[in-house]
Amino acid sequence: MNKSQKNSLLIIKIILALHFILLFLFCLPDGLVNQEMRAFSNAYANPLFQGRWNLFAPEPPRQHKSLIYRYSKTDNRSEWIDLTHGVKEKHDAVRIGASTKMYHVLQNGSHYLWEFYFQHDTQRDSIKLRNMQHLLFEKIRNEAGAYPDEVEMALLLESSPDFHDGSIKSDTLFFNAFSHE
């Protein structure tokens, strides 16, 4: 290797070391890194390296969220429909394929809507609500052939059985009806 190649390798090693130091700071839980470092590492890691690898952590999810909706067009109102109806059945039958991806996308949307319900104070949270409204309008247009006049939606929550006594809690969160923009 000539001198310039050795220098190039040294520079790449330094860049890689800095890269992983910043990712390390970015991934650390809050409280283990000061605010200045957090802001700096956030600016570096978002959006390309935004993985914090905290799926099911610090606590695992403890309730299932099912979104149901109904829509009205002219004077007709549909029955309540499960958002994942048809997709979940295929997902359960074949664990790898288009339905599995779609099922997780729809369920993620329901999860984000649940997050919005409890913490709708930032622009990103309002996107979670508007995204689900958009998804429902497009899904209904795709399946019914036209946009509905109005849509109502609700989240059905059902907890996993309690580890100790097996009890299950359920709840329903209702959202305001909305119309197409």
Added chain:
Amino acid sequence: MTLPNASKYWGAESWIMKWDWGETFMLEFIYLMMNEWMDGLWPIVVSIHLLALIFAFAGKYLRISHLVVFLTTVWLYHRLTLYIIGGNLLVIALLFYLIFANERKSDQFSTKLNSLILLAIKVQVCFVYFFSGLWKLAGDQWLKGEAMHYILNIPEYSHPFVIEYIANSKIVTVPATFIALAYQLLFPFLIWFRIFKKPLLIVGVLFHLIIGLAMGIWDFALIMIASYTAFMFGD
């Protein structure tokens, strides 16, 4: 897995809302497919992505094909930004490192550079496990051995058969919780020792196959298994 529903993800009538991310040139570039004018172009982006993948697998024009695979992956994933999961993010990170690799060249500089890239990939995989374990230590359910019980009882992350016969069996879920936690915490440290490498990789493949089968999170499972190949080379 996304191709049969591609138009619902990336098309003009996508089920996924667009919004303005363009605060800087870099963000505008990353979120390129959030632009209205990109609506009709997703088949071209997907085709270029597949073509670059073919070139990369064939070992042709490696630097360029790796770069094109990376860019098209970033554009396609970031159109679905609310739905990006850990597996997708890991793909982006690994593809980023691969841009700089060129395994077809065998001069001393390229060999050393390729070794560095391989090391970066290994460190990235160790980061995934280490932080997955570390975050879990901050909660109660993992340390009490209850986490798997709750996860496997949620239909989204489980299977009807698992919910019926396994999720409520403490003989299975308590050890499974501790094994998963221990594996994630120990992997980043033990994988560097030759004696532990093979058992860790075998257990890891089984672990991720179960995640794929039981939870249906195939993206993540397959990416993690694929990333293990980095540990099979370059000792």
